[in-house]
Structures are given as structure tokens and as C-alpha cells.
Amino acid sequence: MKGLRLQDIAIARGAEPLIAVDVHVAPGEVLSVMGPSGSGKSTLLAAVIGTLPPGFAMTGRVLLNGRKVTGLPPEDRRIGILYQDELLFPHLSVGGNLAFALPRSLRGRKARRARVEAALEEIGLPGFAKRDPATLSGGQKARVALMRMLLAEPEALLLDEPFSRLDATLRDQIRALVFARARDRGLPVLLVTHDRADAEAAGGPVIGLGA
Structure with a gap:
């Protein structure tokens, strides 16, 4: 199956269940993940890319274009990520x-x-x-x-609130650029945001975490 599949993903912090998701993101589609601070949005991205911090445990599988990437090091997953900070060298x-x-x-x-x-x-x-x-x-x-x-040349794209520090006009421009490039390349996108406008601009399904 093409796209990004989070199959029966469950993440716990110690004995406390934190996240449970089972979703498929099609090529060129943007799935928005919303929720308050501390609800586990960035933790979910860390699990997908392979950088889940110590103290967290995950069950389930991450599949990318039918290939199981769970357990692979981040550099072998072919998943790109953009953060709030540009992190240019x-x-x-x-x-x-x-x-x-x-x-x-x-x-x-x-x-x-x-x-x-x-x-x-x-x-x-x-x-x-x-x-x-x-x-x-x-x-x-x-x-x-x-x-x-x-x-x-990633095969999927994760967005960890990369537009949040941009002013309104610039935010619209960069957001449109990111989504257009992802669509052009047929990349499934997982967007973490607390801003409803981001999810509306993405135009895809939305899931909520936390209260």
C-alpha cells in the first residue's frame, strides 16, 4: 500500500497510555494532528521518525509505501521532518x-x-x-x-509546527509552498499543529489528541 501507514500505534510514558492511533496517509495527502501542549503530538512524530525518547514505549507498526520501517534508524526510514526552527548549519x-x-x-x-x-x-x-x-x-x-x-529524497514528510513562528503573510506563503511541493512529489504528510488555520489550509483529515 502506497503512503504512510501508522498501524495500531500505541505509545505509553511509563505505565501511562499517551497515544493510540491507526491511520493511513495517502500519497500527496496531509493528515493534521491537533491537540493541546503535552498531548503527545511531537511524541507521535518522534515515534514515526525513530527518535522516541527514553521512558516512552511504542507498540504497532510504521509502514511507508508497504515497507516496514519500525526499528530502522532514522537515516534509513526515508522520512523527512521540518521543525519550528530551520536548523540550517x-x-x-x-x-x-x-x-x-x-x-x-x-x-x-x-x-x-x-x-x-x-x-x-x-x-x-x-x-x-x-x-x-x-x-x-x-x-x-x-x-x-x-x-x-x-x-x-524522502518518501514521507513530517511537519512539527514549522509555520508557527512566521508572521501571518509569510505563514500563508510558506505553508502553500510546503503543501504544493509535497503534492507534486506525492509525499504523504503528517502535520502537527495547534492552529486550526494550518489544518484548514492542509485540506486533509484531522485527528485530535488529548483533551
């Missing part, structure tokens, strides 16, 4: 940040440089390869972070 240029994500199968300096330049064109930042990330605006950083994640 400050010691690398914008182009260096993007090149870091390129698959090893893309060989040759010329080919890799061309792929970075094409990626910058795609997000409306041509000629930015040599720029220091510290000189970018919030919207520019968000676009670079998105493209860096996409260049790693």
Missing part, C-alpha cells in the same frame, strides 16, 4: 546546506552544483548559493530548510 553557506542533503548517488562536483542551483531556482532564490544563512530573512530560511529536506 551556520558553518555552511546556503549552497553547502543544500549540498549536504544530496544523495551520494549524485556524483561529480559539477552535477551536484547544478542540482543545488536548480533547487535554489525552484524556491525563488537564484544566486544565493554563496550566501551566509545568517543573512537570510525568516521566509528565505524556511524555503532553504524545505528544499534541503526535499533534496534528501
Whole structure:
């Protein structure tokens, strides 16, 4: 089955049940997960990507395009994630940040440089390869972070409230860009948010956690 399948996922903190979900996210679809702080939204993403903290236990299976990824290290799951903070590497240029994500199968300096330049064109930042990330605006950083994640060729995308620190106008622009790129690539998306407007913009199903 294509897409992201969270099959009978149950997460507990110690002896306390925290989350129980059983959902399928189709390619190009955005599933929004809403709930108050402490309800387990980010914990669910951590379980999907393989970074569940000590003290938590999970049962069930995570399947991606029919492949069981439960138990695999995060780097082998082919799942990308965007956070509230862009987390660009400050010691690398914008182009260096993007090149870091390129698959090893893309060989040759010329080919890799061309792929970075094409990626910058795609997000409306041509000629930015040599720029220091510290000189970018919030919207520019968000676009670079998105493209860096996409260049790693993920098969699913997790969004951990990545729009929450953007102002209203910029939020609408970046949100539309992220959802459009995910649809274009047929990526199932799991969006964690406390903002109903994010879920409405996503246009997909919504599930709630906690009270």
C-alpha cells in the first residue's frame, strides 16, 4: 500500500497510555494532528521518525509505501521532518546546506552544483548559493530548510509546527509552498499543529489528541 501507514500505534510514558492511533496517509495527502501542549503530538512524530525518547514505549507498526520501517534508524526510514526552527548549519553557506542533503548517488562536483542551483531556482532564490544563512530573512530560511529536506529524497514528510513562528503573510506563503511541493512529489504528510488555520489550509483529515 502506497503512503504512510501508522498501524495500531500505541505509545505509553511509563505505565501511562499517551497515544493510540491507526491511520493511513495517502500519497500527496496531509493528515493534521491537533491537540493541546503535552498531548503527545511531537511524541507521535518522534515515534514515526525513530527518535522516541527514553521512558516512552511504542507498540504497532510504521509502514511507508508497504515497507516496514519500525526499528530502522532514522537515516534509513526515508522520512523527512521540518521543525519550528530551520536548523540550517551556520558553518555552511546556503549552497553547502543544500549540498549536504544530496544523495551520494549524485556524483561529480559539477552535477551536484547544478542540482543545488536548480533547487535554489525552484524556491525563488537564484544566486544565493554563496550566501551566509545568517543573512537570510525568516521566509528565505524556511524555503532553504524545505528544499534541503526535499533534496534528501524522502518518501514521507513530517511537519512539527514549522509555520508557527512566521508572521501571518509569510505563514500563508510558506505553508502553500510546503503543501504544493509535497503534492507534486506525492509525499504523504503528517502535520502537527495547534492552529486550526494550518489544518484548514492542509485540506486533509484531522485527528485530535488529548483533551
